[in-house]
Amino acid sequence: MSLTLRVGVVGAGRVGAVLAAGLQAAGHTVVAAAGESDASRRRAADLLPGVPLRKPSDVARESELLLLTVPDDMLPNVVKVLADSGALHAGQYVAHTSGRHGLAVLAPAAAVGARVIALHPAMTFTGTAVDLERLHGCVFGLTAGPAEREVAEALVADLGGRPTWVPEEMRTLYHAGLAHGANHLVTLVSEAMGLLAAAGVDDPAGTLRPLLDAALDNALDHGDAALTGPIVRGDVQTVAAHLADIAAKAPDTVPSYVALAWATLDRAVTDGRLLPIRAQSIATVLNAYGERRFVHHPRVESA
Missing domain, CATH: 1.10.1040 (N-(1-d-carboxylethyl)-l-norvaline Dehydrogenase; domain 2)
Incomplete structure (x- = not known):
């Protein structure tokens, strides 16, 4: 499956900046990123030069694929706030990179018609360009509905990874x-x-x-x-x-x-x-x- 998407990332940390850079190298367009810490801003400047840093809600509105790469415990609140603010929309792909969570945490996004995916790279990240090579052959733990499976596998292929499907109830x-x-x-x-x-x-x-x-x-x-x-x-x-x-x-x-x-x-x-x-x-x-x-x-x- 070949597709190119406008990608936004909320949480330009070690994982988010690297995955966004990997997708950009595969032909996707990274339109915006959100990151509040100085380290996140430096990472975005190094890995995503020219990509504007914006508020999470603005990033979400501009994206066809929204990557949520925030810590596990923050994820439920981030999804809820974005959904409640109207920043998420029907047909948009919303993917998180948490290993622990599956699709249930994305229920507020699914409720507004977003297409949800759990996409977890089984790798430790440095947050530098070194990680881009390490993505090749990296296994991604995927959970998605039938309609999103092909897109999830295509994103993993674009990153050079290998998919493994994890049932919702087995994510933890x-x-x-x-x-x-x-x-x-x-x-x-x-x-x-x-x-x-x-x-x-x-x-x-x-x-x-x-x-x-x-x-x-x-x-x-x-x-x-x-x-x-x-x-x-x-x-x-x-x-x-x-x-x-x-x-x-x-x-x-x-x-x-x-x-x-x-x-x-x-x-x-x-x-x-x-x-x-x-x-x-x-x-x-x-x-x-x-x-x-x-x-x-x-x-x-x-x-």
Whole structure:
């Protein structure tokens, strides 16, 4: 499907400015953007030179495709205000980029006859031109009615992405999977670099990079079969030594280490890679450093 649209973006943040620039490069016309912060204005100047910055209602009135790229918690109010002000109109495409929300949040727009789409890029953004290349091959989580599906897929194709369809009732779970994988990965890696720095390693990032690259590739390709390390091997004394040193030298990391160790232990026991007696011993160690728990396996008694 080939179409060119007059595009407006409300929320010229990291996501909005990049997607608008990507659509402009594909032949669409970006007619206006709304962004209040200094960072948004700089981004618009860099990625959308010559595109005027206007009030959200003015952007909406001028657009055939309105991109709403505001934070999740702001989205319901933004949609309602634009609809109530008469800025949205019948036949207009209104798309948001929230992972959590589906079409329900766009109900005020649909009520005035707008054609609504949920279009979420499963990628982390820097808000710079670097992201334009990263869009190629990026998966977009789409939710739309039958009449809007073709347009939604065409927009993703224009951005160089790949569509995946997410049912309305599964949007929050879909988003939770992405956030758990990506956002918590950043926390995990930052804490791991902190432990290495505390151990005197002069290049924590360079030390971790090849290990993490291999671990991520293996996990994506093989799932739980990629698990390695002291818990899967049943090295009880190593886990105990880890926690003793972390507690002494980086105590803020103890809760996340223990939580992830429990999750790893449960998965290793469930798939049969760890003998129950070893799991029992590791559970005893973990229970000494946090809320008392049991291994989730019928053959393993509580510690």
